[in-house]
Amino acid sequence: MSTDAPVPNLSHLPPEMLDFTLSKTFGALAPRLGRLTLPGRKPLLTPDFLGNTSRGAVPHISQDIYRSRANLGGVYIALEDFVEKHPQKIPPVLQYDVPEPLRRFIALPDAALLVLGARRMPPLPTPMSNTNSEVALQTSVGFKTISLEYYAAAARKLQPDIVIGLADIPFGQESVSTKRKDKMSDRTEAWMRDIIAKRNGIDKGERRFNIFAPFLPLDKDLQQWYLEHLVDEMADHISGIAIYDAYLLDDLPEELHKLPRLSLHPPASPQELLRQISLGMDIFTIPFVNEATDAGIALDFTFPAPEPREDTKTSRRSLGIDMWQPEHATSLIPLSTGTSCSCYACSHHHRAYLQHLLNAKEMLGWVLLQLHNHAILSSFFAGVRASISASTFAADVAAFEAYYEPQLPEKTGQGPRVRGYQFRSQDHAKGEKKNPKAYSKDLEGKVKTVKVFAAHGQEPKEKPETRNLIDDEALEGLVDLENLRLEDGNGNGKGELELEDDENGRASSSSS
Structure with missing residues (x-):
């Protein structure tokens, strides 16, 4: 990821002015290069990704490590990470009376882009259903609903750079009736109107937020009414599109093609990530990088893929290295050898030390893995942008798919301790403990x-x-x-x- 460019001086523009410029594109459903700029923030060269957070922090990376070692252009924050279960309690983040309180609360650097949504990515299903005026959340202490007024007021108070409009999506349901799909479109349209009105009603001189409109995971005919209103009446008030199903991009109205596209469709592998990029997606949240770190897997891929050696043409190479395997116990080589990774972990430590940390349950092991995995992903996106610029993206994708396994390695070791809200709701009813005993x-x-x-x-x-x-x-x-x-x-x-x-x-x- 290229975030070392100087912060642009756009102080003459209103603080909410987001600018997105396409520098190269091949059509409506094709890879494209862009540049997203915001006053006071480092420009984000797209395609690129945002750090996926838990409770306001990228897992395993503290704020000081983020500043000194992580190469991230921005983060995605979920409001449900900060909302308390009891409505009579005001969350601490909403009691923080300073400019840009959310940024200060999580100690995020000023140059990083801050995107706020209602749900985590990927969101866990809730036993509560959305209503015409409320959205169900899974907070750190239980389930609750929040109203649109609460969400808009929280966005105004927290002052993020970008707010994703509320979408009525029944996460976790395998089948949704046609009547329920109609409600999804109607409610999302009404919620978008309301949040735009509340944002436009912010007093002059007070910092405003940019709005990304949801693009629902529905066929075009089922959300046609919502899309028509979005184009005719709301297009001038939104700054981007948040897309929940990348493979429905063909249904996106042409009038919205110029806007940046944020994918909320979690890719399961780098290959699926490349398929989304080939459809014209710009910005991503990528949960599998955190999942790989928790599993003790060091990502090991690069784009474009290396030229295959004669002795390896018959088999594909793994996308990651399972650091729990016994052969790493005495290995003194860096985490990644097939890629020229220059991250802190590869530059200062070896596999034997990392496996020792994992076996000893030392959190430093997962810190080093997380830094490495994010560095691999940043290098991956830099290669993607270079490939699109050179007009070789399609051929490079084919070579990548032929060179690497289609899926990440399966987890074999035990990950770090997990919190209750990281489990699906049905898992809480099980009697067994979530984590094994640490001491006997x-x-x-x-x-x-x-x-x-x-x-x-x-x-x-x-x-x-x-x-x-x-x-x-x-x-x-x-x-x-x-x-x-x-x-x-x-x-x-x-x-x-x-x-x-x-x-x-x-x-x-x-x-x-």
Whole structure:
């Protein structure tokens, strides 16, 4: 991603003025190059992507790391990440009385583009349904609905750069009746009218936000009435289109082709991402990059694809490297060798160290993976823009699909701990715990036994090849613990420390 260009001086323009210029296009349904500029922000060269966030932050990347190491031109923020369940409680972000409170609340750099939507990407289904005046959300503490007035007021208060208009989409439903589809179109049209009116009613001198209109995942005839009103009455008041089904772009009215297109259709792989780009999509939210990081997978692809070697022409190359595999335990090569990745992780660390961090459940492991995966994706989009500029995109896509596997590697290891709102609603009814126990303790009366596992996060019985690497080294610091006395607050002995052998369960202990 090219975000190192200087911030344009557009201070003479109103703060809400978004400008999108197409520099190269081949038609209505074809790849295209564009430049999105906003006063005070770095220009976004398209096609490009936004960082997908959770609770206002790109997962595993803190705000200081974002500023110093991440190469992102902007982020997508979901309002449901900040809304409380109880209506009588005002979310803390709405109590922050400073200019651009959302940007300050999440410590986002001034140069980064800030896009606000109602739902996360991808959104999780809710047991509550939308109504004519309210949209169902899944907050961090439960389900609730918000009205259009609440959404518009929050957008006015938080002052993002771009707000995605509310869309009536029943996420998670496999089949939707024709009557329900008619409601989707009617409600979305009414909600768009209202949010435009409320944005235009903001006092002069107060910062306004740009509006991206939803393009529903419906056939053209089922949303024709909404699209006609969008073109005839609202086109002058919107700055872009938010598209929920990229493969319906052929139904987008010609009058809206000049506007930037934000894809809210999550691609499952780089190949699907290329197919969306080939249809003329400009900006993306890409959940699979976070999913790969959580799974311990280091992305390893480049665009255009390298020339295949003679000994590898018969098989396709994987799109990523599973860092949980045992062959990486002693590997001293960078995360990515097939691509010339210059990210911080590849420049300073090797695979053995990263696997050690993952096995030890050290969050630094996922930080390094996330930095690497975003760097791979940024380089991917830079190659896409260069290919479109050289008019070789179609041939490069064919070569990419022939060179790489069609899907990302399957997850084999355990990811980081997850929060409740990262599960689908039906998963909350299950009795089992979402995360395994991090520690093992036995409490029997006054006798306290602490089990110490000397394995750096690995269990020899699960990975026999690591047994000889961890036995003496891991126990070296425990030698002096044999005489450790466990005491309560009054200095009385409480029990014994037990050192347990992972494999055979044999124990040696020293009584207090």
